[in-house]
Amino acid sequence: MAVAALSPAKLNPGNLLKPRGERLVAALDVGTSKVAALIAIADGENPPRVIGAGVRACNGLRRGLVADMARTETAVRAAMDQAERAAGLEIESVLVNLSAGGLDSDVAPVEIDIAGHRIEDADVATLLAAGRARIEANDRLKGRTILHAEPTLYTIDGVDGVTNPRGFHANRLAVDIHVITADTPPCRNLDLAVRNAHLNVESIVAAGVASSLSILGQEERELGVAVVEIGAGVTTVAVHGGGMLLGLAAIPMGAADITADIATNFACARSAAERLKTLHGAATASPRDNHEMIEIPPLETDDSGESRRVAKAELIAVIRSRADLLFREVAQALGEMGFHGSAGRQVVLTGGGAELRGVADFAQGALARNVRLGRPRGLIGLPEAQSGAAFAALVGLIHYGATSRIDLARTPPRASSRAARGPETQPGRFARLFQQLKTQI
Template identity: 35%
Template structure:
């Protein structure tokens, strides 16, 4: 067995959990850290039941990079402690979601000669291993390795080549990576909170997993994970990840614009945005007077007011710029005429009133605001775009890892988070039996 195969089997992958076991997820965002604790159930009952959740302001992270180890460690401890208190359970390991502009995608290709014989599972695994090896870089950590398309004798778009006959078999694979040093620093902070990292995943990919339905992934869709410090852009075609990019713009930039525009503190600006912010407003709403405390001559907050229309004039340009950057990113994705015409919005910054309409206008796409698909299991408090990433860590496991019947037919591997069930699980079992 190759060292790569051994890493795929024995590396940092979450164990398959039987019904009744406790699972914890941790979403490290720029503005908040969210933790969910669930107990697994039978897939027919939804896959999990929520036991507890915790959410804390994020400290120690900037642009997805650790700038204060102790600050991030404390934020993690507090979020997990809140969830443990509610759940009445202590956890020792977490499934981790990481976001930030340092996360990139790389497309790699590989092929093997078949000499006209039938394509077996062994051939597919050999091909995927070769593609992974071609994308190895000691300075980059591979979080996901997702086959986008198989190529049989020059014909691409094949979803599952097993059982077919071919002279040549190829694959196009998307790797989601981040700097290895950045990854190690984040894991260090989690371990200092006395937690083991079961798996590490891209926050944008996990958000998409939580909010997209299979028909959208199959027909083609753009998913925007609009967080506080960054916006994750993922594109799905034919049921697979086709493109991912992370932009260094998010809800924090809107908050900063408000703070500078009206002369107030960042916490006060965040509160104004949350309570009264909007991207677009009616004429009646624009005339409404709202509280907007400002920093006085003595450096303290003093009571003040402003019209909601003036607040919209501060917020709208930044959101327009955000969607224009997204449009430019999509135009450079290399997908050309295959770029989907539907966009799904999630993440805390997507909850500003009017965001969906502005996205539809600038991107020229049909848009919807999404919450996690498994909303019934998450309850009212957690079935919101804010918790989409943390929920995606659960959805991903149960639809592709925890429930073989729900696994997609495309043979997919994930270098950091595949359970030993589903189609990749079968491949792992085959490797164990044959080496």
């Protein structure tokens, strides 16, 4: 795993043996409440085909961070064993997502002199090598783990929005590199928990990146959209615009806080509170909720405790109180990332917390934006049990691993002799778009 620096990617020899260009992609979503595993076959042309899946409850994490190594390792091993048995094979390396740990995003713009000749692969490699050097020299990133460093759109002599600059003639070639980093200790702990289960970590992927891949369409990315993933212990917010990821934030609050509030307010066990939330809970209220009664089981399971009955409206009031706190934090994060104006009207909710009844309507009122529920898509043979919003990040990891991409955090480019001319940097299209979104009203 790359820690506080960029390192070369490691090839998985098993993938090289797959016929017809097929290769295995294995993913692990290590979350606060569960560990989910998925194994798929990707051929680069058709949608990935799922051949194995597994899920196990996990109580080894707190707020998305590993707090109990042994329990996390046990859950990882059990979930992957279940998926391997279904697939009929053993997995050596996996993609893992990270939802906490001080996730942050930045832009590294870089530009080089082309001297009017036709742009070749060597020029692009020189440009990316300059970007890599710029990232490594950034003092703000020292001591942090670089999860992603992906080039976005290129700029040729001031003309931006170029997806592939090869073959053009130009004097100047530029690119903006989107860098996502995390605190190093949480990455190391997650890496260790997975490796203790005898699995190699191919890459750690930011949760907001993974979820977005499974629920967003390209047009949404172009117009501007925010993905709010409500996990058990952490809510991640990812802002997109102009077809690119513009910002990422993590909020230490999630669906488990609603469960804890129910348990506290009604003096019942957490397991009972989770059941009440699932069966009777909602984020929107109706007049009949005042007349419908629900049964609250006692905190103790012995004969001394007695069940009691309360109006369903009381349960919904507790849920709405926590939802209000959560979406205030979401609104603040969106504002800090410049998600407002005409480009900041669409929000997509996903994650296990998004499956609470009425939460999309509640969020629409709280955020004053259009809100829809995002469920994972784009895989063949995805089991029904893994097709809900709670598995958006897991499915997104498969998409991430099945798609060819340039990521300087894993694959350093080879610079040509033209690098001797030296890189020059200036704000590029990505940075300008980010600032534009920040200043829109």
